[in-house]
Amino acid sequence: MTNADYAAVIGLEVHCQLGTRTKLFCGCRNTFGEPPNTHVCPVCSGQPGALPVLNEAAVRLAVRAALAVEGTIRATSDFDRKNYFYCDLPKGYQITQFDAPYCQGGGVRLASGRTVRLRRIHLEEDAGKAIHDRGDATLVDLNRAGVPLIEAVTEADLQTADEAHEFLTALKEMLRFAGVSDCDMEKGSLRCDVNVSLHRPGEPWGTKVELKNLNSFRFVRDSLEHEIARQSGLLERGAGHEIRQETRLWDADRAETRVMRSKEDADDYRYFPEPDLPALVIPATLIEAERAALPELPAAKRARYTETLGLSAYDADLLSSDPVVAHLFEAALETAASPKSLANLIANEVVPALAEPAVRARAEHGHPVAPADLARVTREVESGAIHANGGRRVLELLVRGDERDVDRILQEEHLLLVTDEAALERWCRQALVGREDVAREVRAGKTKAIGALMGAVMKASHGQAAPERVRALLQRMIDESEA
Amino acid sequence: MSLSQLARALADGTRSARSTVQATLASCERANPRLAAFQALAATDALACAERLDAALAAGAEPGPLAGVPFATKANLCIAERETNCGSALLAGYRPPYTATAVERLVAAGAIPIGTTNMDEFGMGSSGENTCYGIARNPWDLGRTPGGSSSGSAVSVAAGLVPFALGSDTGGSVRQPAALSGVFGLKPSYGAVSRYGLVAFASSLDVVGVLAAEATDLATLLAVLAGPDPLDATTVRIEGPGNEADRELDGLVVGVARETFGPGLDPRVEARTNEALAALERAGCVLREVSLPLAGQAVPIYYVIATGEASSNLARYDGVRYGRRVQGDDPSLDAMFEATRAAGFGDEVKRRILLGTYVLSAGYAQHWYTKALRARRRLVHEFDAAFREVDVLLGPTTPTPAFHLGERVDDPLAMYACDHLTVPASLAGLPAVSAPVGTVDDPAGGATLPVGLQWVGPRGSDARLCALVAAADRLGAPFTSALAPEVSA
Numbered sequence: 017m018t019n020a021d022y023a024a025v026i027g028l029e030v031h032c033q034l035g036t037r038t039k040l041f042c043g044c045r046n047t048f049g050e051p052p053n054t055h056v057c058p059v060c061s062g063q064p065g066a067l068p069v070l071n072e073a074a075v076r077l078a079v080r081a082a083l084a085v086e087g088t089i090r091a092t093s094d095f096d097r098k099n100y101f102y103c104d105l106p107k108g109y110q111i112t113q114f115d116a117p118y119c120q121g122g123g124v125r126l127a128s129g130r131t132v133r134l135r136r137i138h139l140e141e142d143a144g145k146a147i148h149d150r151g152d153a154t155l156v157d158l159n160r161a162g163v164p165l166i167e168a169v170t171e172a173d174l175q176t177a178d179e180a181h182e183f184l185t186a187l188k189e190m191l192r193f194a195g196v197s198d199c200d201m202e203k204g205s206l207r208c209d210v211n212v213s214l215h216r217p218g219e220p221w222g223t224k225v226e227l228k229n230l231n232s233f234r235f236v237r238d239s240l241e242h243e244i245a246r247q248s249g250l251l252e253r254g255a256g257h258e259i260r261q262e263t264r265l266w267d268a269d270r271a272e273t274r275v276m277r278s279k280e281d282a283d284d285y286r287y288f289p290e291p292d293l294p295a296l297v298i299p300a301t302l303i304e305a306e307r308a309a310l311p312e313l314p315a316a317k318r319a320r321y322t323e324t325l326g327l328s329a330y331d332a333d334l335l336s337s338d339p340v341v342a343h344l345f346e347a348a349l350e351t352a353a354s355p356k357s358l359a360n361l362i363a364n365e366v367v368p369a370l371a372e373p374a375v376r377a378r379a380e381h382g383h384p385v386a387p388a389d390l391a392r393v394t395r396e397v398e399s400g401a402i403h404a405n406g407g408r409r410v411l412e413l414l415v416r417g418d419e420r421d422v423d424r425i426l427q428e429e430h431l432l433l434v435t436d437e438a439a440l441e442r443w444c445r446q447a448l449v450g451r452e453d454v455a456r457e458v459r460a461g462k463t464k465a466i467g468a469l470m471g472a473v474m475k476a477s478h479g480q481a482a483p484e485r486v487r488a489l490l491q492r493m494i495d496e497s498e499a
Numbered sequence: 500m501s502l503s504q505l506a507r508a509l510a511d512g513t514r515s516a517r518s519t520v521q522a523t524l525a526s527c528e529r530a531n532p533r534l535a536a537f538q539a540l541a542a543t544d545a546l547a548c549a550e551r552l553d554a555a556l557a558a559g560a561e562p563g564p565l566a567g568v569p570f571a572t573k574a575n576l577c578i579a580e581r582e583t584n585c586g587s588a589l590l591a592g593y594r595p596p597y598t599a600t601a602v603e604r605l606v607a608a609g610a611i612p613i614g615t616t617n618m619d620e621f622g623m624g625s626s627g628e629n630t631c632y633g634i635a636r637n638p639w640d641l642g643r644t645p646g647g648s649s650s651g652s653a654v655s656v657a658a659g660l661v662p663f664a665l666g667s668d669t670g671g672s673v674r675q676p677a678a679l680s681g682v683f684g685l686k687p688s689y690g691a692v693s694r695y696g697l698v699a700f701a702s703s704l705d706v707v708g709v710l711a712a713e714a715t716d717l718a719t720l721l722a723v724l725a726g727p728d729p730l731d732a733t734t735v736r737i738e739g740p741g742n743e744a745d746r747e748l749d750g751l752v753v754g755v756a757r758e759t760f761g762p763g764l765d766p767r768v769e770a771r772t773n774e775a776l777a778a779l780e781r782a783g784c785v786l787r788e789v790s791l792p793l794a795g796q797a798v799p800i801y802y803v804i805a806t807g808e809a810s811s812n813l814a815r816y817d818g819v820r821y822g823r824r825v826q827g828d829d830p831s832l833d834a835m836f837e838a839t840r841a842a843g844f845g846d847e848v849k850r851r852i853l854l855g856t857y858v859l860s861a862g863y864a865q866h867w868y869t870k871a872l873r874a875r876r877r878l879v880h881e882f883d884a885a886f887r888e889v890d891v892l893l894g895p896t897t898p899t900p901a902f903h904l905g906e907r908v909d910d911p912l913a914m915y916a917c918d919h920l921t922v923p924a925s926l927a928g929l930p931a932v933s934a935p936v937g938t939v940d941d942p943a944g945g946a947t948l949p950v951g952l953q954w955v956g957p958r959g960s961d962a963r964l965c966a967l968v969a970a971a972d973r974l975g976a977p978f979t980s981a982l983a984p985e986v987s988a
Contacts, residue, residue: 058597062815064585064698065577065599069732099811099859101836108814154832156819286859288868291703291808293732 022214022248025221026174026240030187031167032197033142033205034077040141040164041068041111048203052157060162062106067292074164077196078118078139079298079306081166084194084313085134085187087122092297093138095290100283103156104144112140112167114287118296124186125315132183133171139296140165160204166196172211172221177240184208184233185337189314193339201232208236213259214247222247223259227273229266239266243273317342325355334363340379341367347387348394358394365411366390375415385414389422396426400482406431433482440473440481444489447472448497455494466490502568502662502716506609509556509567516549516556516567520611523569527614527660533641535633536654538574540614541581545569548611563609564719571655571664574615574632575622576602576707577696585698586620586630586648589822589843599696600728601665601707608723613661616651620845621813622669622700624648625917627676628908629847636904637680638983639938640946643901646676649710653680656710659982663711663720669700670801671896671921673708674933678896678951681935681983683711685965687721688958689928690735693728699812701805704925712982714934714972718965725961737930740962748970749783754889758794759920765899767939771950772895774977775936779893782974789885789892793878794923798915800878801922803858803871810855816843850911875926882927886957891967895920896933896951900941920953930961932968937977947984 036046042059058066082089096114117138123131144161148154168187174180188199188206199206210227227243230236243264250257264273312320314336321332335345341362348358366384369375375384390411397407410425418425426432434440447469448455457465466487473486508514524542531537549567556562572578575585577595584590602612619629627635627650635650637643638658645654649666653676656664666673668686677684686708697707709720718740727734740746755776760769780786793800818824818839825838844852858867885892898917907914924931933951940947956964972978 058595061820063577063595063597063821064583064590064593064815065575065595065694065696066597067695067731067733069730097811099814101814101817101833103817103819103832106815106820108817109811152830284861286811286856286861286864288807288811288859288864289872291701291733292699 021216022244022251023217024175024240024244025172025213025215026176026180027172027211028170028174028180028183029167029209029211030170030184031165031207032081032191032199034074034164034166035195035197035205036071036073036077036164038071038073039162040071040074040139041162044162046163047159048205050159052155053159055159056161060106061158062108062161068111070293070296071164074139075118075296075298076302076306077164078137078166079303080194080310081168081191081196082119082122082137083303083307083310084190084196085122085124085137085168087119087134087137089119089298089303090116091300092116092295093118094295095293096287097290099286102143102146103154104146104158104161106144106158106161110141110143111290111293113138113296118298124183124190126179126182126186130173132173132179135169135171137166137168140167177237177244180210180240181233181237184236186314189337193311193313193317193342195311195339208233210236210240212240212243212247214244214251222251223261225259225261226263227266228263228276231268235266235268238268238271239273242266242271246273311339314342321355325349327355327359331356331359331363334367335359338367338370340370340376340384344383344385344387344390347383348390351388351391354394354398357398358390361390361394361397361407361411365408366415369412369415372416374417378417385411389414392422400433400435400484402426402431402433403479403483406433430478430480432480434477434480435482435485439477440485440489441493443473443476443481444469444486444493446476447490448493455497458491458494463491466494501713502565502711502719505568505662506562506564506566510562512556514567516552516611517546519567520545520549520569520613523613523661527655530658530660533636534638534654534658535635536616536651536658536660537571537614538584538586538617538632538651539582541612544581545611545613548606552609552611563607564723565605566609568610568663569613569661570605570610571614571616571652571661572602572612573618573649573652573664573666575618575667575698575700576665577698578602578612578615581615583615583698584632585622586618586632587816587843587845587848588631589816589839591823593821595696597696599707600693600730601724602696604723605665605720616649616655616664618650618652619648619672620848621698621809622648622667622672622705623809623847623851625671625675625914626902626904626907627651628904629845631845634904637901639681639948640901640941642903643946643948644679644904646679646897646901648672649676649708652710653677653682653684656680656682656712657983659712662713663709663716666708666710667697667700668706668708668921668925669704669805670925671918673710674896674921674931674951674953675918677710677933678935678953679901679949680710681938681949681951683714683717683935683968684933684951685709685711685717685721685961686924686931687725687961688735688737688930690733691721691737691930691959691961692724693731693734695728695730699808701808702812703808704801704805714965714969717932717968718962721961721965735959737959737961738963740966745963746966746970747783748779748967748974751779751784751891751967752889753779753784753786754789754885754892755786756789756791756794756885756892756894758791759894761795763898763916763919764895765939768895768897768899768950771936771939771977772893772952775952775971776893778974778977779971782971787889789889791878791881791885791923793874793881795919796874797878797923797926798919800871800874801918801926802854802915803867804875804926806851806855807859807868807871808855810852810859813844813848813852816840818843847911878923879927882923882929882957890956891964892955894953896953897921900939900948900950924953924955927958929955929958930964931955932964934968934972934978937979
């Protein structure tokens with residue numbers, strides 16, 4: 017029997033912090049990376065007698081997430097308490113939704129056309145952070161305590177590690193475009209747990225194992241591949257090598273999973289209705305307002321970019337995978353330039369630069385480069401006024417915060433191409449001197465040989481000669497010299 | 500001096516807030532060694548507060564309705580930077596960073612908090628004995644309980660030390676001590692008064708209530724305390740007192756539930772209750788018998804729900820952020836939680852956490868917690884049906900007068916059973932008042948003990964209920980309240 021005989025059954029639980037200004041149940045700022053315990057109050061630090069009050073902005077973003085995945089929003093849902101002890105959980109319980117989540121159903125379409133169904137999405141509060149690596153003491157930071165989260169739970173519709181990766185990528189893009197969250201796994205604003213079991217098609221599902229500590233989509237894929245191999249290995253060895261129902265942690269350094277706890281140790285969370293909060297009533301007017309405000313989602317953008325703008329699938333994917341990029345593209349497109357040239361410049365200069373933290377940080381508050389400048393550079397490249405490399409150079413500077421305007425950059429960086437006929441002729445004539453050999457080859461039909469002459473012209477002009485003009489001019493001069 | 504007299508004296512300048520507070524503090528200090536009403540007096544803060552008020556009034560500020568009136572607060576109502584220990588060793592020294600909305604509203608109306616009162620730990624008890632800080636004594640007989648859990652608050656009013664005190668009522672913790680101590684006790688409708696800053700025992704039942712020396716003070720205090728609070732999502736706006744006719748006894752339809760006259764009712768208490776009902780009938784009330792079958796099951800329903808919620812509400816006392824932390828030899832986090840809670844909580848609190856953890860546990864919740872919630876909803880429907888027939892429900896507040904300290908501490912079931920007349924209104928979230936209806940003599944000789952009559956109205960009818968209680972009080976005997984002889988003598 018081989019691995020191929022087993023099929024994996026995979027389900028995901030995705031936690032996503034909502035990008036609200038304040039926390040879910042108090043007025044503290046929802047921030048990341050601030051000094052510990054600087055955004056806490058009686059409510060989120062669990063002081064005796066303090067009470068939660070629901071943040072409507074969080075409900076709006078949660079509704080938006082539900083609309084993005086086309087889930088069904090309940091008019092009335094309930095909050096529950098999930099009870100457990102841990103030092104980062106100030107109240108000794110988490111306020112969540114258990115029996116009646118605010119959203120049920122919905123799904124995400126994969127490239128294969130298959131839809132991964134969502135079972136539910138619920139609204140809940142985040143816990144604080146326990147820090148264990150500072151000597152003997154455990155330190156607790158409550159800045160994160162009470163930050164709003166949604167948890168989306170899929171049906172066990174996924175079959176491979178790659179599919180899980182694709183699903184997560186698609187879900188993340190949707191949530192980012194919908195303005196629900198920045199979905200930054202490094203900041204923990206997106207987190208994922210995995211459930212996986214194996215079975216032979218047609219037979220009942222096998223024993224389920226939960227995987228945790230998956231801090232990137234790559235870890236999700238790697239851990240799933242490893243876990244599927246581990247489980248199929250156990251199944252092949254047969255009796256005495258049963259798969260146990262347990263939670264395993266992914267160790268990325270060792271590239272393996274190890275047991276965190278078995279089912280027998282599983283907590284009893286003693287869920288019960290949260291008495292401090294009334295039912296969560298989501299009026300139809302709120303849903304409709306959010307629906308109207310819902311930005312175009314990646315799948316729709318992709319379709320529009322290929323069908324209406326005529327872009328390649330590759331370009332369309334690239335432009336619609338990051339809201340910053342898509343918004344820039346669309347804003348620049350308004351002031352003309354061909355979509356294709358614009359896409360090229362963005363792909364070559366803007367997308368790579370956004371990987372730099374400083375560039376990304378500036379992009380949080382607007383465009384990484386003024387759309388009008390980007391459009392202008394695209395037009396100049398198209399018209400031949402500047403070379404493609406020159407266009408890239410201008411953008412490279414602008415994206416990194418160069419404050420000069422485009423004209424000054426073009427001048428001071430010597431990027432404007434020389435199109436003056438007399439100057440071009442002079443350079444070309446000089447280049448032809450003593451190169452009758454090349455002229456002969458060109459006349460013999462080896463047009464590529466002209467490159468050698470062009471190199472000389474570009475050198476003489478410090479790269480500012482408009483190359484297409486030079487090529488045409490050289491061709492004409494060679495043709496004429498024969499006559 | 501009544502609350503309104505005090506406030507008037509202050510407003511017309513015949514008395515200063517400072518002299519009032521000074522006199523109050525002096526009598527509290529004199530009485531407290533015998534009565535143990537207070538855990539702590541806040542003399543410095545109270546005097547400073549009084550001086551600020553006097554200065555403001557001298558500068559022409561409009562006096563609030565409670566200007567210069569000193570009051571006591573139960574130790575489970577947060578006051579910023581003042582020890583709020585809920586009667587628990589675990590919270591010894593805990594000073595909250597904020598003040599409860601109820602306290603803030605009273606202070607904004609000119610009242611001056613002068614000290615925190617003894618109570619059963621986290622409000623869990625009916626005798627005031629479940630605490631490490633001091634067991635309050637009934638001024639009518641120092642060997643008896645004043646009731647609980649708002650024991651010290653009841654004593655502070657019954658002994659004439661303050662015109663009113665704040666308490667909290669989860670299953671009767673304002674009404675029962677009011678009855679046993681001979682004062683008025685108002686448990687507002689659930690949600691009428693903000694719980695923000697009231698340390699939670701059972702969140703779906705807890706209400707901030709008042710104990711007061713005079714019937715007319717209830718309405719005054721309710722008007723200051725009630726109203727929606729943006730910090731408590733469960734608050735609601737209650738009705739006003741209604742028109743003149745709504746506040747008259749003549750024509751009032753009074754329901755008497757058969758279930759409140761069951762076995763276990765002390766015949767002397769029954770006699771006082773019947774006298775009160777007869778007096779009301781003479782005043783024009785129409786008595787009508789009603790039935791609330793589930794009210795007979797209220798104690799088990801209540802103890803399942805209240806302990807379930809308590810097990811969750813008290814989980815935050817883990818030694819991490821505040822309160823006394825105990826770390827034994829085992830350095831682990833779990834061991835710290837266990838040692839802290841084992842050392843910090845008293846027996847009754849532990850008993851209820853265990854019970855509550857059990858009723859919410861997987862596999863048991865369906866039999867206990869969920870079933871209790873269903874029964875609670877049915878009880879609410881029974882009350883709804885009753886209030887379609889009658890305006891108010893009347894009956895005894897407690898089955899017996901004050902019992903002896905130590906008498907029931909080792910018998911939790913007997914202790915729980917004495918809540919059976921007060922928990923139905925708690926489960927249904929209804930407003931209820933306990934009002935004094937005379938006294939009974941202890942057959943063993945000696946003590947004269949007060950008896951309370953409980954008034955229960957439809958949800959939100961708090962203001963009307965207070966007006967009706969005041970109207971009955973104006974009838975005179977048997978609606979007579981008197982300060983405890985031990986102190987007034």
